[in-house]
Structure formats: C-alpha cells, structure tokens
Amino acid sequence: MTYDEIAEMYGVTRGAVYLQLRDSKQTSKRPDHSKYIPWTVKAGHAQARPNAMLRLFSRREQGETLPEVKERMLDKWLAEIKEADVVVCYNREQVPNPASNTGGWYYSKRRPSDGTNLIRVDPDADSEPVIKTPNPQGSKSV
Template sequence: MIAPQKRRGSEPHPDTVRALVEAKRKLAGRALADIPDAELTWWLNDYLIPDGKGGERKLMRAELADLLGVTRQALHVRSKRSGLEVEQRRPDYSAYIPWQVEVAHTNAWWMQLLRLMAQADEAAAGRAQAKRVVNTVHAEAFRKKLHDSGCVVAYDPKRADPFYLVKRRPGVDTWWVAVPEAAMSEEQRHEWEKQRQE
C-alpha cells in the first residue's frame, strides 16, 4: 500500500489514496533512471492529486519516491543532476529583522512571531519569497498589541531576556523592530540624532 504523506493523527482522504494507487499503476515496473527528464518534471511539478478538502495539491516528493520504490535522497540526487531541481534557500527576512541573532535565540517565540509577520507582509506585497500561506492569527494579534502600545521589539543578546519591548522611535523604527544604530540608513540616523537632541 502507498503511504500518503499525512499529519500525525489524521487519516488520508480516500480520494487521495485512490489517486496514489492510480499513480502507482502508471509507474509500475519503471526505474527512476529510465524516466525521461520531461516526464519526471511533470510528476514533480504538474501531477495533481485530491487534497481531501475539495481541492488539489502537487504530489509530494516523498510520495513520488515511495511510488518509484526509491528513497527521497535518490529522487533528490536524480532531480538535481538533471537540473530539474533548484536548491531552495531559506527565506531572508533581514530587510525586516536587522539583528544578528545568536543561534540560541533563532527559534525563540519572539523570532517566530516576527518571521510570521514578515511572511505575511511578503505575501501581502505579492513577493515570490512568500510561497505558502501562513497561519498569522498569533502574529496579527502580536502586531495589534505592538500597534496599540506604540512599541517595537528590541534585541540584546547580552540580556537575560534578550527580546523586550521599547517605545517606537518615529522615523527610525519603520517596521515592528527597534533598528540598531549600525543598521540605520542615513535618514534614520539623522532622525535619531534629531530626537536625541530634543
């Protein structure tokens, strides 16, 4: 039996299972090395199966590997050697989060919320970086809290609690984080100097 990728504790939808059984029938007896690049590209990018929610989704790489009787690594190596797969890079949110965050703090609750807020802003701007829809309920609640309090998130790795809230500096803190002096633009630096003198 083919094992559709699923979340823990959930059963695959019967339509999804039927589609995978049909795909297995189409690929029966074929070796990964014998599949032409154009066809492999079709399987990787264009073959759609029911998602169990009334829509369709692409075949996951792990599912295709299972259908072909190979490991995911073998499928990845073949795809990469054939030029079918471009190395995916992690999203870069440095335009939003200008700090050099220490490794110990990268998965902190604060950072997760800021990354979700950045993903939502990227998606709203229609940028290619935001390819998936994110669950932004917590991020939007946090954004509202920051807006209502007039604060932004600051980061100091030397503190016991490295993330904390500070009052927004108008013209300096243009997003939801306190911009460190080293990362300020000339305009932000000028505005900050003006505010400190007042």
C-alpha cells in the same frame, strides 16, 4: 513530497534532506528575512516569539500565503505591539524578560524616530525592556 516525508523515507533529519537538495541545486532560494531581522541572532534566541512573529511578518510581506492559524497569531501579535506602543529590539546580551524568556529580544517604547517600523536597529536602543509589554504567550503582561 515534503522534506519531512523524504526524511522519514530515508531515516534522516529534515535538515539533512534540505542540505542534500541544496547542494545538488534542487531547492528554491531561501527566504530572506533580513529586512525585519537584521541582527545575527544567537541560536538560543531563535525560537523566541518576537523572532517567530517577525519571520511570519516577513513571509507575509513577501507574498507568501500563511496558514490561517499563523495569520491569526501574527495579527494578534501585531495588534498587541501597536496597543503597547512598542518596537522590537534585539541585543545578544539582553537578559530574559517578558518578550523572551531566553533573552536577546525585548520590546522598547516607540520613539517618534521609529515611525511605523516594527523594529529598532539603533545600537543606542533602550537596553532595558519596557515594563508593560506583550508577553511571550500573547496575553497582556507585567
């Protein structure tokens, strides 16, 4: 039975089901995405496309089988990142930009020191987003 089914049965939220099961030690360990999302992300930035894609990438890297549609979304995004030659950066104070209409996330031109990494954690990362970058909807942009 899924969390959603249990929530509907008892008239509570999915989160309430999770918390109850967690507190009674009946849940599996939560996935750790800190390798690809090492920042403390503001709640208002959590639904941004770069965050969602990094979580999907982390899930894939940890061996989880993703639904086919999510695999396609992730593969498309990874191709866009590679073609644009950018890395994902995060700064809680970053204003809305092509990577995230809520701010926080932005794409920065890849540096030699980035290697093949998807992200740059360096606090001296560019504070301004690059001009040509994949937009939140996935098509080429500005």
